[in-house]
Amino acid sequence: MYKHIILPILFRFDAETIHHTVTRLLQIALSIPGISGLCRMFYVVDDKRLARTVFGLTFPNPVGMAAGFDKNAELISELSDLGFGFVEIGTVTPRPQPGNPRPRLFRLKADGGLINRMGFNNKGAGPAAERLRHFAKNRGNRQVIIGGNIGKNKDTPNEDALTDYLLSFRELFDAVDYFVVNVSSPNTPGLRDLQEREPLTRLLAALQQENRQKPSPKPILLKIAPDLTNGQLDDIIAIVAETEIAGVIATNTTISREGLATDSAAVAQLGAGGVSGQPLRQRATEVIRYLHQQSGGSFPIIGVGGIATPDDAKEKLAAGARLVQVYTSFIYEGPGLARRINKALLSDL
Numbered sequence: 041m042y043k044h045i046i047l048p049i050l051f052r053f054d055a056e057t058i059h060h061t062v063t064r065l066l067q068i069a070l071s072i073p074g075i076s077g078l079c080r081m082f083y084v085v086d087d088k089r090l091a092r093t094v095f096g097l098t099f100p101n102p103v104g105m106a107a108g109f110d111k112n113a114e115l116i117s118e119l120s121d122l123g124f125g126f127v128e129i130g131t132v133t134p135r136p137q138p139g140n141p142r143p144r145l146f147r148l149k150a151d152g153g154l155i156n157r158m159g160f161n162n163k164g165a166g167p168a169a170e171r172l173r174h175f176a177k178n179r180g181n182r183q184v185i186i187g188g189n190i191g192k193n194k195d196t197p198n199e200d201a202l203t204d205y206l207l208s209f210r211e212l213f214d215a216v217d218y219f220v221v222n223v224s225s226p227n228t229p230g231l232r233d234l235q236e237r238e239p240l241t242r243l244l245a246a247l248q249q250e251n252r253q254k255p256s257p258k259p260i261l262l263k264i265a266p267d268l269t270n271g272q273l274d275d276i277i278a279i280v281a282e283t284e285i286a287g288v289i290a291t292n293t294t295i296s297r298e299g300l301a302t303d304s305a306a307v308a309q310l311g312a313g314g315v316s317g318q319p320l321r322q323r324a325t326e327v328i329r330y331l332h333q334q335s336g337g338s339f340p341i342i343g344v345g346g347i348a349t350p351d352d353a354k355e356k357l358a359a360g361a362r363l364v365q366v367y368t369s370f371i372y373e374g375p376g377l378a379r380r381i382n383k384a385l386l387s388d389l
Contacts, residue, residue, distance in 0.1 A: 042373075042374035042375070042376070043372075043373070043374065046374070047372070047374070050062065051147065051149070054143065055143075055145040055146060055147055055154070056142060056143070056144065056145040059145070059371075063114075063115055063118075066115070066118050067114075067115070067118060070117065070118050070121055076117070076121050079121045079122065080121050082379075083121065083122045083123040083375065083376065083378065083379045084120075084121070084122075084123045084379070085101065085123060085379055085382040085383055085386065087382075087386055089386060089389050090102065090125070090382055090385065090386060092362060092363065094287075094340045094362045094363055095218065095259040095261075095286040095287055095340055096259060096286075097185055097217055097218060097259065098185075099125045099126055099185050099363060100125045100183040100184070100185075101123070101124075101125035101378075101382050101385075102125060102357070102362070102363045102364060102382075102385070103123070103124060103125055103353070103363075103364055103365075103366070103378045103381050103382055104124055104125060104126035104127060104128060104185075104187075104342070104363060104364070104365040104366075105119050105124050105126075105127045105128065105365065105366065105367065105370070106128055106344050106365035106366060106367040107128040107129065107130045107131055107187070107189035107220065107222070107263075107367075108130075108131070108156075108158070108367055109367050109370070110127060110128075110129050111129065111130060111131070111132070111161065111162045111163075112129070112132075112162055112163045112167065112168055112171065113129040113168040113169075113171040113172050113175070113186075114171060115127070116129075116172070116175045116179075116182075116184065116186060117175065117178075117179070117182065119184075120182040120183075120184040121182070122375050122378060122379075123376075123378035123379045123382060124184065124378050125183075125184065125185065125378075126184060126185035126186065126187060126217075126363070127184060127185075127186055127187070128186075128187035128188075128189050128220060128365065129168060129172070129186065129187065129188055129189065129216070130162065130168070130188060130189030130190060130191070130220070130222070131160045131162065131189045131190065131191040131222045131225065132162050132164070132165045132168050132188060132189065132190055132191070132208055132212065133160050133162055133164065133165065133190075133191055133192060133193045133204065133208065134164065134165050134192075134193060134204050134207035134208050134211070135164055135193050136162065136163045136164035136167075137159075137160060137161065137162065137164075137193055137194060138161055139158050139159035139160060139161025139162075140157050140158060140159035140161075140227065144156060144157045144158050144159070144313070145157075145158065146310045146313070148300065148301075148302045148307070148315070148317070148319070149302075150300075150301040150302045151300050151301050151302055151317065151318060151319050152317050152318035152319075152346075152348060152368075152369065152372050153300075153315055153316060153317030153318055153319045153320070153368060154315070154316050154317055154368050154371075155307075155310050155313040155314070155315055155316075156227070156293065156313050156314055156316065157226075157227045157311070157312055157313035157314070158227060159194060159227045159228060160191050160193075160194065160225065160227070160228055165190070165207065165208040165211035165212055166211055168188075168211075168212065168215075169211050169212050169214075169215040172186060172212070172215035172216065173214075173215055176215070185217045185218070186215075186216045186217050187216060187217065187218045187219070187220055187261075188208070188212040188215070188216035188218070188219050188220065189219075189220040189222050189263065190205055190208040190209060190212070190219060190220065190221060190222065191204075191205075191208075191222040191223075191225065191228065191231070192204035192205060192228070192231070194228055194229070198230055198231075198233055198234060198239070201234060201239075201243065202242070202243055202246050202247075205221065205243060205247060206246070206247070206250060209247060209250060209251075210250075213254065213258065216258070217258065217259075218258055218259040218260070218261060218286070219247075219258055219259070219260045219261065220260075220261045220262070220263050220289055221243065221244065221247065221260065221261070221262050221263065221285075222263050222292070223235050223240060223243070223262070223263075224263050224264050224265040224291075224292040225292060225293070225314065226265070226292075226293060226295045226312075226313070226314045227312075227313060227314060232265060235264065235265065235268070235272070237275045237278075237279065240262075240279055241279050241282060241283060244260070244262065244279060244283040244285055245282075245283050247260055248260060248283050248284060248285060259285075259286035259287070260285045260286055261285065261286055261287045261288060261289055261342065262276070262279075262280070262285060262287075262288050262289070263288075263289040263290075263291075263292055264276055264288060264289070264290055264291055264292065264327070265291060265292050265293075265294070266290070266291035266292065266293075266294045266296075266320060266323045266324055266327055266345065267294055267295055267296060268327070270330065273327065273330055273331060273334070274334065276288065276331070277331060277334055277335045277338075280335070280338075280339050281335075281338070285339075286339070286340065287339045287340035287341060287342065287362075288331060288339065288340075288341050288342070289341070289342040289344060289365070290324060290327045290328050290331060290341055290342070290343060290344070290345075290361075291320070291323070291324045291327050291328075291344065291345050292314065293313075293314025293315055293316045293320070294314060294315050294316075294319075294320055294323065295314060295315075296315065296323075297315065299319060300315075300319055316345070316346075316367065316368040317346055317348075317368035317369060317372070318346045318348055318368075318369070319346065320345035320346045321345060321346025321347070321348075321352060321355075322346070323345070324343065324344065324345025324346060324356070325343070325345075325346075325355055325356060325359050328341055328343050328356060328359040328360050328361050329359040329360055331360065332359060332360025332361075333360070337360065340362045340363075341360055341361045341362060342361060342362065342363045342364070342365060343356030343357070343359065343360075343361030343363070343364045343365070344356075344364065344365035344366070344367070346368075346369070347364055347365075347366045347369055347381075348369035348372065348373055348377075349373075349380075349381075350380055350381045350383075350384030350385070351384075352369075353381045353384070353385070354384070354385070354388070364381070366378070366381075
């Protein structure tokens with residue numbers, strides 16, 4: 041019903057506009073007494089065999105919502121009610137920023153993908169932390185792990201990027217369960233330069249130093265681009281070992297336009313941005329497998345990119361991921377995606 045009736049209607053509207061409309065309707069619907077419970081009965085697969093303990097945290101199931109869907113920590117309850125075991129908010133920056141000019145989100149229907157150049161549009165770290173504290177007081181029986189994906193403001197030069205990451209880290213520290221350092225988005229000018237070995241080592245080492253001063257340090261992960269070479273991936277493995285961060289999220293969106301079924305002229309007309317969804321599936325899996333094999337499985341990996349079916353999720357896990365995340369395919373496949381993946385994983389146990 042979703043793919044044949046609802047999705048064609050949704051796709052008649054601008055991608056970003058309909059995202060905000062649908063999520064607002066979801067919030068309204070689940071605020072009606074009794075609806076949240078009914079939703080959980082249908083979508084949540086409550087089975088302890090799905091639980092996984094990764095970097096010291098126990099996830100109720102291994103399927104999460106990737107950063108970008110809930111930029112401002114406004115949908116934790118709703119996504120938990122749809123069966124997700126963890127939700128990663130953000131990317132959050134210290135100060136609010138509007139992001140890039142609209143339109144900035146485009147569907148690649150023939151590919152099951154999206155192009156986005158959102159540009160870290162968000163309301164800032166402070167408001168996000170406040171909403172998360174409100175959720176913590178009213179979470180009820182929802183068992184969901186929350187990640188905080190942090191980045192720098194667009195107008196902050198790279199030489200001052202650490203200040204931005206530290207500000208968001210401090211603001212969100214008591215409100216999230218783990219952190220993700222995002223230096224891999226293609227939509228903030230110069231941001232990917234921070235993936236180079238020297239600046240990235242300095243950034244992660246400084247965050248770890250701050251982290252270790254806390255009574256109970258939080259896991260810090262690094263989100264990487266799929267466009268890195270094997271040599272650069274080797275550097276990532278070395279940096280993880282040197283800085284002793286908790287793990288890696290592989291991968292962010294790609295700037296590549298290779299292999300798309302959508303007409304190349306139409307793609308070019310859409311302009312710059314990162315491609316997500318099914319076009320990313322194979323490359324993301326390759327990166328996961330390389331990191332896992334070359335590191336000897338020495339750190340956990342969260343796999344994300346092109347997971348549209350339970351088999352896609354199993355592919356990421358078989359390649360070495362401990363957990364998986366979805367985003368674009370949630371739009372294409374509908375609200376039952378986390379349930380379908382979790383049920384399929386259970387059937388293999």
